Amino acid sequence: MNGPTFTIDGRSVPFTEGQSIIQAAREAGIYIPHLCYHPEFRPHGSCRLCVVEAGGRSVPACSTPAVAGQQVRNRTERLDRMRRTLVELLFVEGNHFCPACPKSGNCKLQAVGYWLRMLDTPFPYLFPRRELDASHHDVLLDRDRCIFCELCVRASREVDRKNLFAIGGKGTRCRLLVNSPDGRLGSSGLSLGDRALQVCPTGALLPRKGAFHVPVGRRLYDGRSIAESDE
């Protein structure tokens, strides 16, 4: 074991050249909260939950390369507070009604909220009006639950090779666009087996059937926290 190492909260972490902080951390079994990061895809850096302190700055662990000898701080009170606020911002920005959502218990946004002990938010809910797209036979697109992580955009482009999604608009008026002639999911060619559908961390892209095959209480994050069960 002579490879390069750096530390996360004082613990030595080996890494290979070119690895990001979050990649090395995962291999070492250290959880850094994240939503838009997914090991299968190139880092995106938009949710900012994976913010860590390195070299005296706050940087996203997903797009910052690990550097030998560097001391990275992950679990500090300040960082967790900022992460909690970021999750709060995602909640107030959309319309997330967990009790009525079929994704509840399997939802990463909800799970990371629990993990960060988010109970409420001091910020006002924005209650945006977003268009629901129920034109697809098997899949529902509920934009109320979209957090703009672009995992579907990336998966559809890189894995499914269909390029079905994009983000349009700007600022709080951002919205998920469907790349089809009429802009609707029904005519897009999306199918149930698409990776784009599986990687959605929230209930924005949801299979219409089988939502309750696994009952509430036995779902992914019901028994274990996201830190313990994250892939």
Add this chain to the structure above:
Amino acid sequence: MMQGAAPVGESWITGLAATCGGDATALLPILHEAQERFAYIPRAVMQQIARTLSLPLAQVEAVVEFYHFFSSQPRGRYDIFFSSCVIDRLRGGDESARLLCERLRVTPGGSRADGVVSVRHTSCTGMCDQGPALLVNGHAIAGLDRERSEQMASLIERRIPLREWPRGLFRIAGNIRRSGPLLSGEIPPGAALQRALSLGRKGLLERLERSGLRGRGGAGFPTALKWRACREAPGEHYVVCNADEGEPGTFKDRELLRRHAHAVFEGMTLAAWVIGARRGFLYLRGEYRFLLQHLEQVLAERRGMGLLGERIGGGRDFGFDITIRLGAGAYICGEESALLESLQGNLPRPRNRPPYPVTHGLFGQPTVVNNVESFAAAAHIALNGDRWLTARGTEHSRGSKLLSISGDCARPGIYEFAFGTPLEEILDACGARDLLGVQMGGPSGNWITPAEFQRSLAFEDLSSAGALMVFGRERDLLEIVHGFSRFFAHESCGFCTPCRVGTGLQARLVEKLCLGRGCDRDLERLRSLGELMSATSHCGLGQSAPNPVLTTLAAEPQRYRKRLNSTAFTPDFQPLRELRSCGRRE
């Protein structure tokens, strides 16, 4: 939903695409043309464009939705954008907008039912020295007083085509108030290049290095270092001039481009020669469309003189040409990596860095991106030696800087000052007295109170990319901050969580304070939101978006406290207001 009838033929699209190389870089020029032809960009046209450029339709749609000056919904035949810049509003912008809308019987934000006119607001249009200002079908009109508003209304009601409007309406004053070596210096076309050829590439780089020139766009990165690093990076090299000065209150590049375009292009050509680039782009902000014809003409002159094109200076090994690309109203494009994305026809979102543009810039290739002022200064240094720059300034900030001064002063306009000049001397020169404070560097900069006016203009002290906004003692600080926070909410690209949601919440909270409904807790919320945005945002826009709030809150907390509601808690929700806005929300 299909919008409108499919336009006949798409040969204009293929034609334009071909002149632009047939790839996604043609997207912006084609969208400009489409917007002009149809007064919006129908979905059927987006489909044709997507097909021609082999782009996903959703990408074209996303790009159209992103820029202020493109629209996927029909706009009026006369499409008006008022500048919502704080300075334009101080100069009576709201009043002129109201008057014009009244005369034209149209509500701001809407289109008239007959499709003749539509009115919206946009961010600063670069006319703060002569506001209030607006754009009509992309053409700037400044000094909008009652008389001009009446005149415009009459022309529109009579359906007079824009090209037949009196030329005087479109006159833009230069307002150069104080010249230094940059504004008064003249470079005979080709002279700097000729000198550089005799110095050799290494010699020119050494000269630039000795001068200590730092980028004038705000970040202050040493220019010689940038050029050298780019030169050493392998790949196809590019030169890009950032002429997207979108920071509200900035307009100095407007006059540099108008009066010293040769110097700017010469600077770009020098960079190309040093790094080995064959292609260059000047990215001009959409608001400066009125400069386009002039700039194209200067480029044509330079081609005629053998200063652009194949075999520049008669040599066999140096060919270079410059293309001008017009932006379409998006502040974020001033950020260099977003600008590069925009040039490539992508959504203009700042990239993850590193890598930096010097190694991975346009199309992922080594690229020098510099500000207009930096290129002009580089040309002067090449011609006149490093002393041209080092004769003035401070140890860490050599030379002089152009400032766009606007707001409550007797002589707003463009000033060239040596670095190291105290702020009080600058304010004296522009005739500013009895001040509340100044905003140095525009909304993304800092609030400076009179107690700090002895500080001086320098990268190491008061740094500014060019904006200096002056506010008289009678102004309402919270209203100013409100204007800035609305600006950021309007311009956030929406990529990262802290900026996308944070700028929106910040604007709402400041509005609440302005309405006298704020409480202690709101100040706390503003502080924590500000800390979050500056620490975790993806790019400089989000990181600097809380600056106006945080710097004024730190410097003048009493102005905030005075406006707080006496109760310990005030809700964000106002039932009556919400009811009134029912059905009107986006």
